[in-house]
Structures are given as structure tokens and as C-alpha cells.
Amino acid sequence: MRTPANRCRLLARASLLAFVAMWCLVSLRAAADEGMWTFDNPPLKLLQERYGFTLTQAWLDHVRLASLRLNAGGSGSFVSAHGLVLTNHHVVRGQLQKMSNTQKDYLKDGFYAKTAAEELKYPDLEMNLLQSMENVTAKVLSVVKPGMRDQDALDARKSEIAHIEKESLEQTGLRSNVISLFGGGEYWLYRYKKYTDVRLVFSIEAQAADYGGDPDNFTYPRYNVDMALLRVYENGKPLDSTNYLKWNSNGSADGDVVFVSGNPGSTSRLSTYAELEVKRDNFLPLILELLGRNLKGAEVYSARGSEQARQAAGFIFGMHNIIKGLRGRYDGLLNKNVMAKRQKEEQEFRARVASNPQWQKDYGTAWDEIAQAERKSAARSKQLVFSTLPGRGMRQIALKIVQYVAEVKKPNGKRLDGFHDSELESLRSELLSPAPFYPELEEAVLTENFPFALQQLGSSDPFLNAQLNGKTPEGAIKEMYGGTKIADVAFRKHLLDGGEAAVAAATDSMIVMARRLDPVMRELRKWNEDNVESVETSAEEKLARARFAAYGKSAYPDATFTLRLGFGTVKGYPMNGTQAPPMTTLYGLFDRAESFAGKPPFSLPQRFVERQNRLNLATPVDFVSTCDITGGNSGSPVINRNGEIVGLIFDGNIESLVGDYVYDDTANRAVAVDTAVMTEVLRKLYDASTLADELEGK
């Protein structure tokens, strides 16, 4: 399945890693059903020409106002007038785990609130609804003066962005983010309505949502009912959600034109060739190996017992998911055809720029500037990789607390990314979430991680030394986790409220470690800003302008975990020497289970076995379409011409992983759960007719 964007973001943002395209370039040309289009610039002409479909402003507004972004790293949509939201089980998987405990395992057993009173409040799930989009390009760029150094230009832009965001928040009370599109070619102020009272209404068993486990992940044919239903509350009452997608229980059919409205996380469709090479040669292989070590640590822990297995399940699930996804991308970069295509496109673009003396003067140096920055980045790639702290662990939270108390004292425009005024409320709710930690799991992961880090970084690396503190890996882990109360919400609140003084005075082992780590991380971040980020921001802005000049604004920007519209047709594809079907059915679910003699991960939830005879086995389960999606699109609604919901995106096929770099509609497919199977199982397996009635508007 698709990587929820939060995992990508943790790797991308928190870590400063240059390998994830933070800056995006406009596509040269959109071919076939390609494109993740912003709602201000939808492909009206293309849809008219190819599908005879007239995309009206009313249709667009309706779909946008029914679309949601989840801070858990995915997308969702309103599917009833009473705040009911449909998303993937795997998008809220982490949340379900946080709400579970030794008595109640919502991941394993699923959940259904038969009445409003039984609906279960999430500890820290936030949803954003895109209310408005405003082009602020002129404003942001006005602060960059001719002749400014790259670093100064970067600082000036960041400061102006923080200012715009803060001003907007104060004026509207809405979550306000300035996003960079087209590699800095445009800046837009996106204002979001924020919902924080979100409750769980229905969650299917993980076994049904994640059917086929890691083997089937990112593949097709699939038989997953990867769904969860949540409800948004406002002022203690279900939200009056007038803009919701009408449920169409017929689902989709082969050849149907469909749309996807969601928040694709990131793509690198137009990174320069030099960036791709460094990603391929310096970052991805090492990241894959590191993730493999972390996974191994979690697996060792999981094998210790059933409670350990429950605790580690989410981490292991996530590691498998991200490893398989990154491996697909890595394979894409190792594919000579993909690289040759990208090289050819770049050569054509460069030749076009070179053909105009003024363009050549203004933009022609950009590729070499990026290549030089990439070489610097490659030289420090090991440090950059290891300084990434994926997942919400105790070390990460401690570091964020140490940084928080320092950052909030600074003027808004001078702070580190992630600590601006407009981001503080979400950040505080993350830092003070009552969700549990699993220290022993973290220790087991570090037991694998540290020796590998030592081997790669050597014993004099500051990042590593800040954590080891002169001890062996074993000793350092014992010290870090032996004397900390960081898992205690009250202690965290005490530190945040007490500010720098409280943090400086703390003797908590994890905070002490975080104080040692903080300057190292700041140095690395600063180095990256000065040597890579600022240079590439300027250079990519040049490339963006060069593209506008050479090709016009006829395309879509790379993904930025903001709302986009995709389109395509429901369609099988050539696979394994034959045809993959446009959809699968419940027959296929039972086939796969029987084919593997019911062995995990192909075993069926007990309910499916016991109630099989109630089901219409011809019901479609999952279907594929040519819609162009990526991680972050998980939970996106699939919508028909009439604006009705017919499916729920939960994955891309294995052929789509290369889509990070190149979209090819021969075999790139988005995989969605059909609405038909959702109502079928709600009614027949879960006795949830009330809920099915709400969906079907009965």
C-alpha cells in the first residue's frame, strides 16, 4: 500500500535530507492520464478533449470542500451530512494502536460504535479542510533582492512566509500554510479549517484491511477492504457537513472515468539528473540498509511474546511498507530506461534554454549549481541519513521539547521549520498526546541501529557521540531509557510550561541526551541550509522560471502533500504475461485464502469465514484506475462524473512505484476499495446497517 505521507515527511522534513525533493519543478508535458493537479489550475481542456467531460467550478468546489487531509499522513472525505469521514484503515492504524491496550486491541479486532455514545475519541488526530487558496508569489519573492546571497535569500523568504502565515492565522483563525509550487515558481497561501474532535465509528479488522500483508503490499490483484469510518465533531456535536460525497453503492465499472481528490505527499518527477544520481548512489541504498536493521530489532522484540508482538506490530508494518516502497523507487532509479528518459528530457530542456541567450544568462547555470550542492550532500550523506529519527519515539519527543523551548522565544520568522506560530498548536498537541510509548521496543531497535551506525559513521561522529556519551551502545541505551519520565504527559507539560529554565534544570536521562544532541542537529541543519537547501532553492527557482519561459504553465507541480485532483479510467493492464483485471471480487479473496491453505498473512478474519454464506461473492472488492497518485493519497475518495464516491484509494501497484520519477500509464495503476464491498460487509458481516444506511442516504 501507499506510504502514508507522514512517514515520508519525517524522513524529508525533520531530517533535512536532500534526497527527498523539497522543491519541485513543473512538468514538461502531461501525457496520458498523468497529473496531480492543483484545484486552481485543473486540466479542463484535457478532460474535455479526452473524455468529453466538462469540469465545472461547482463540481470542483464541492469535491474540494468534501476532501480532507489527515495529520496521520493521508487523505479522507466526508461521506454523510453528519460529519462521517471515510479513510483507510492503514492511515489511522497508528491511532488505532495508540487507543488499544492489553485489554482492547482495535487493530486486531476492529471496532464498531452502534450508537453515537460509543464513538471513540482519537487522542491526537487532526483533519484539515482546504478553505481557500491565494497566490502570494509576488509577496514572497518581493523580499529577495538582486545580488542577495543564496543563504540570505532563503532566510528572507522563510521569514516572509512565516509572516504571511501568522498574519493569516490571526486574521482568519484558520490554519495557514504557504506552499511552494513549481520549485518556487509560485507560492500559495492555503487556508485550512482544522478539526480536532474526531471519533472512531468503524474500523475493520487489520486482517481484512491489510489482507495479504507485506507480500501483497504494493501489488495487485488485491482483496483488501482497507477502510475506517470516523466522525468529525464540532462543539460536541457531529459536524453538519453539507459538502459530502454522495455514496454510490454500485461502485465502478471497467472503462469508467474517475477522479481522485487527495493529498499526494511528494514526487521527484523533475528533479535534475544529478539529484537522482545522488539519491540512487548515496542515499537510497544506505537508507534501505538502515531501515532493514531497525526492522530486525523490532522483529527480535516482537518474537519475545504476544504483548511485545502487539506493541511492535505497527512499527514492523510501517517498516515493511516503507522498505518495499523505497525499494520500488530504488529499482526505478536503477532502471536504465527510466534514467535515460530523464536524462534525455533534461538535455532537451537545457538545449532549449541555451538557444535563447537571455534565458541562458538568467537560468543556464542552475543545473551545475544543483549538481555541486548534490556533491556536497553526497559527501555528508551518511551523517544525513543517520541523523534521521523516524517514527514518534521518546528520543524524538525529547529533542523536540528541547528545541521547542528555545525556538518559541525567537521571533516567528527566525525559527526552525516546524516551530512557526501557525504550526505550534498542532505541535503542542503532538508533544502532549497521551498515546503510549514502548521503551523496550525502542531499545531493541537501537540495539540493532547503534552498532551499524558505529560501523558506518566511525567512533568520532558527533551525532553518534551525543547519544553514546562515551559508552557502548548497550550502556548508552541503558542510560538513556533507564532514567527518563518522558513517557509521562505531565512531565512533558511541566517542561513545556517551564520553558528553557525547566529544560536546562532537568536531570531526566532522555532530556540530558537531547540537550547534547540539539547543537549537533542544529549544526547539521545549518550546514545543509547553507550548502544545499539555499543553493538548490535558488537554482530550482531559476529552473522553474526557465520552464515557464520555455514551455508555459501547462502542467502540474510535483506533489507537496496538498490537495490535488487526479483523473483516469478504470482499466486493467498487462501483467505477468497476461492481463490484470480492472477489478477483483470477493470470490478472489476466498481463492487467495484457500490457495495458501489459510496461512497468514492470507488467513481470513473469523467473521469472513463464519458468515461467508451471507455474502454475494461477485461483489467487487478492489479496482484499478490510471489515476496518478502517490503516498499521501491513501484514503482519497475515487469519484465518478456525477461527483459521487465509488471507491477509496489505498495503494498503488508495484509498477507505480517508479511513478516517483516517471508516470507511464501502461501499467501504473492506483488501487482502490470499491464502495460496493464496503456496504456489503457493513451490512452482512458487521450488522452495521445503521451505518450503511447513513452512507447510502437511507
Next chain:
Amino acid sequence: MRTPANRCRLLARASLLAFVAMWCLVSLRAAADEGMWTFDNPPLKLLQERYGFTLTQAWLDHVRLASLRLNAGGSGSFVSAHGLVLTNHHVVRGQLQKMSNTQKDYLKDGFYAKTAAEELKYPDLEMNLLQSMENVTAKVLSVVKPGMRDQDALDARKSEIAHIEKESLEQTGLRSNVISLFGGGEYWLYRYKKYTDVRLVFSIEAQAADYGGDPDNFTYPRYNVDMALLRVYENGKPLDSTNYLKWNSNGSADGDVVFVSGNPGSTSRLSTYAELEVKRDNFLPLILELLGRNLKGAEVYSARGSEQARQAAGFIFGMHNIIKGLRGRYDGLLNKNVMAKRQKEEQEFRARVASNPQWQKDYGTAWDEIAQAERKSAARSKQLVFSTLPGRGMRQIALKIVQYVAEVKKPNGKRLDGFHDSELESLRSELLSPAPFYPELEEAVLTENFPFALQQLGSSDPFLNAQLNGKTPEGAIKEMYGGTKIADVAFRKHLLDGGEAAVAAATDSMIVMARRLDPVMRELRKWNEDNVESVETSAEEKLARARFAAYGKSAYPDATFTLRLGFGTVKGYPMNGTQAPPMTTLYGLFDRAESFAGKPPFSLPQRFVERQNRLNLATPVDFVSTCDITGGNSGSPVINRNGEIVGLIFDGNIESLVGDYVYDDTANRAVAVDTAVMTEVLRKLYDASTLADELEGK
């Protein structure tokens, strides 16, 4: 599915094409579950070590005497004490078509004889049972004298082989064939009991046998019930077949050790690198293009109406099958890893030979001799390819008649291959078969074929000119087919009985054309014998001896459409980013049908739709095993440790096509129909309980 070996053989034998390995080399080493073992040299030690299985002589004899070879190009086995034979529907597909007509379409509708009286005699189906094997190497090689020229040695060998075969036939009345194993390293006299009174008992609808059509062909997961049941009669009564395989309706399970006893057609596992290169560069691309043209002609004809579609169905089916199969092999040769592996093996072998001065002197020149012959063959590759006349058409039959009357007058040892005494009975039955011809289909195929031949061969090519006779392709086709009675059995009998005089006097347009063609084909055949076949036979004999010297006789020879034993385990494999299951179930058949909304070739036979509720959908349909098979193995029984039949080979997966050159058990799988589904459908869909009872020994 696997290409029935007769198609291979037509391309290989009748055509003189060097690209099919007529001479085989001993394998360097058998790895994993590799090997198509002769029954005189089974892998006793390997089976004992790997599976703890003691292969007894009694087990071997029992299995051999229950195994059959079908002249239709496949394999089969006795499955009851009353001469009942199980084979694939697709093996007897051509026969079913021959027995069908505008009123009765056994291909489409299937067939079931409820009583013995209703069993339907095949026009010309022959079955061979391997009675004995005798090593005649010394005898054959005794005629080759030191210093003999290659051509003379070839003639001497052929003459001696014809003599041995004739003598054996006279002495025993058994079909007697001398086969060359290990590239002439060994010669064996195989004696077969021949059965010619074969009757159709049950044939499933083509739609069920060939479910998924060309797209699913050679792929897996599959849902095909590719079965037919025939009965062998002797003296007008069902054969008393004491050696039959006991039916095990439980079929197979994941991890089971299984065996395959059948007749793999041909492999090129140890052709020299030079041979593979010429096959890759000069033969396969042209053959694929030519077959594509022939297919196009048949498709044009098929589109004219339902009767035309019925007539062309078999040809189109066969073309699709052979094109997909050859394309898989071609892809194998284009695969750099495969070629590198073969090159490395050859280099090691050459180095080993070179390390011993006597070996180097005796065998060291063989590779270069073959390479030189291959260069000559490559230079005439276009002629060799076009002179192949695949399928049983009127042109082919006319040519065989013209050659027959001339050849039978010669001493047995001097005749062309295919016209030796021991082969005459089968040949006459082929030439006098009452099976229908479809002249308009042949004309349509030639309408595509001739212009392509003209373009490739040029207007002065003797093979083409003999057919065109100074006319345009259109005119030549009209002439050839306009004045011929060759479709009339009586006319063919008149010619055969009348001998050379009758043939010389005939004014029949097809015979007149064949008389022009005969000397051209003889010249090409002679040229090929002198320049390629004789040289390579001698050289490959050297290589065979070199292998025995260097590695001993520890392995199996390349396939020769003679009885072999394969072994392996029932096992899924990595596919498409996930796992292919060890087996499929009837659930999956209905899934695939519904997934494609019942569109052909994924539509279900009406009977499956109407009687679905009678079926146990969890019944296994097809399963995969690591057994090493190839074309010709179609219809082979899959046998468990106890010598019971648990499945019926009908195909290899797409990953197995490269097995022509290299076996790799990672993903190379044989695909078989499970016995469980056969009795399930016989009882529940076809009301054929009597037959199911006979199978289950009730």
C-alpha cells in the same frame, strides 16, 4: 500452455532448421529440482538425499508402463484398468477439431460418452507405450571408421540406425526407434507398444480447458481444467491395462514431493554459445515475424463468419501458443544474465578440456567446428525459415506424397528421415487420414505469407519460385488450390498405391506444385546435411565424449520427446512483487470471470454458471511444482510418492520459458490440473459419475 511437441517437431524435423537442437549435450550439473531423467538412469541418490525417497525399480516400471506418448504431440497415462487414458484437452484439440463438423462442435461443446457404445473413435490418434530400452551405442558407432568424412559418417550412422530399427520391428512387431542421447554420446533402441484404436470418452469444453485463452496461456495463477479422457481398445475391446495409476482425488498439497512422467519435446540446455547466438540473431526474430503473418491471415479468414471462425480456431490457437512460447524463449536469449551464464559454463568446460592435452587434441576443435557450421546456417537462415511448412496443410501432404513414392523404392538406410520402414505405418495413416482440410483458410494464410516471403527472399528464390510458378502470389494461390483433389482420401490412396508413375502422371495442381518443390527441398536438405548437420553431429559427439571424460555421466540428456522422469515439490514462487500460491481454487475461476465482467476469453462455460451452486468452490483447480518440464510434457501425470496420480501437467509458467536454455527453480514452475477438480466437475457439472467412479476405482 506448453507447446505440444508435434509443433516443435514439425519445425524441427521436417524443416531441417538448425535452430532447434537436434543433438543434445549432457548437462554439466543438475542443480535443485532440475532434470528430465531417462528411466535407465534415474536420480536415485538425489531423491534419497533431498527427499528421503527411495525410488524402487518396481515404482519406476509401474510408472513407465502407465505412461503414454501421443503422436498428437503430448503425453498421457492409464488411469483405470480398462484402458482409460488421461491427457490434456489441448493435446487432442486438433483431433477434436478433425472429428467436429458444422453440426457437431466437440471443441466448443465438449463430449461425454455415457456408454461404451457412444465412445467416439479418433481418425488418426496413435499412442506409444515404452516397453523396453536397449543401449545400442557400440553398434551405431561401430560403423563410423577413423578418418571418415563427416558426411560419410552421418550416412553410415543413419543407415545403421535404420537397419537396427527395421530388424527390431521385424523381430518384435514393436515400434522401434533409435534415439540419440547426450549429443550422440549414447544411442538407445526404444521399443514401443503402439495403440491405434483410441476412442474419445470425455472432453471438457474448450472454454474450460483453455480458460483465459491466449492472455493466460503460459501464465499462472490459472484456473484451467485442461482435461480429456480417452480409451484404448485392442481387438475391439477396452484394453486390459493392468499398469495404471491409481487415482487420488485428494490431489496435492503445498510442499508435497511429486514426479512427472512424460515426453518433453526438446531443450537446448547445452547448445554451444555460437548456436544460441545464431538462434537469437538469425532465426527466432524472423520466425516470430513469419508466424505473425500467418496468424494474421488466419484471423482475416476467421472474421468472415462463424463457420470460418470454427475452422480457423485450431490454427489460431496453435499460432498464439507457439508465438507466445517462442517469444518467451527469444526473451530468454535476449536476457544478458542467461547468456552470460551459458558463456561462463562454456568457458569453464573449454578450459577443462584444454587442461588435458589428449582431450584437447580429440575434442578441442568441436566448438569452432560448430561455430563455423552455424555461420553457414545463418547465411541461409531466411531460406531455411521459409521452407518450413508448419501444420498439416494440403501443400505439406502433397509434398510428402511426392517424396513418399520416391523414397519407399530406395533401400531403407538410404531414405530421407521420416520415410524409414519403421516409420511408414504411422506416415501412411497420416497421409490417408479422413480428417478434413480447410483450403480457404490455407489460402488466406498464404495471402499474408507469400508477399512477406517475396520481400525477404527476393524474386529469384527457388523455394518461392517453385510455388509461385511465375505468377503473382494471388495467381499462384488460385492455381494451386483451384485444381486439386488432394483433400480427397481416395485420390491420395490412388497416388500412394500408384507410386511414382501415378504421381508423375498426375495433373492435380497441388501435386504439380509439389513436384516442382521437391528437388528444391531436397537440395536444401542436402546442403544442410553436408554443411551443418553432419559437421555438428560429429562435433557434438566430440563434446559429449569430452563431457563424459571431464564430468562423468552424472546428469540427464537434453529432451528428445522420449519418456523422462522429472521430480520436484508443490510450491509457490515470488511473482509480481508478491507470492504466487502453490495452487488455485474454483473460487478463483469465478473471481477471474467476474473481474472481467464475463468477457471472453474469461467467460465461463454455461454449465459452470448454471451449476455453480453444486460445486465446492474450495476445490483446488491448478497447482504448481518445481518439476522440470517442457513442451511435449503436456498431458503427463503428476504422481505422488505412492505412485498415485494427483495431477495433470498442462503448462509451464512464463518464468519457465527460459528453461529451454537454463533451469532456475526460483520461479520456474510446471502447472498441473489437480485430480480433485477433475472428479468434482465430472460428478457435479457433467453428470458423469460412472466415469468418476471408474477413476476412483469405485
